[in-house]
Amino acid sequence: MELAKLLSSLQSAQDGSEYLDYAIQRLFGTKKPVPLYTRSLDAALTLVPEGWTIHRLGQMSNCQGGFGGWIGEIYRARDAMIPYPSSAPAASAPLEICVAAMRVRLAEQLEAETARSVSTVADRVQRSGT
DSSP states (O other): OOHHHHHHHHHHOSSOOHHHHHHHHHHHOOOSSOOOTTTOHHHHHTTSOTTEEEEEEEEEEOSSSSEEEEEEEEEETTOSSOSSOOOSOBSSHHHHHHHHHHHHHHHHHHHHHHHHHHHHHHHHHHHHTO
16 A cells, blocks of 8 residues: 555544554554554554654544544644644544654655656756756
């Protein structure tokens, strides 16, 4: 499962699952046994990229005396604002941490791919002399 599909699956999950834990493990880990990424805060926190930390994590009110889901965001201390804000609540706190970590990892992956593309185009232009 590629990272964008994994992020989509995590965002739409109603609960943590062994399937999602294995999907995360296939992309990011080699730990045995597979950590309960989507069902344990401790395991989910291991997915937060180096240099990032939790900005907020809390339950949203459903305005009827109950709760409607979890919202969470992570940030780097050097950033003046949250670069990849949360767009929707998750069903549980571990799922929300997984979603936040995957949002950051996907954005960093896309930025790296864009930088490589720009570099390749610049190299071609330079070689062609135009």
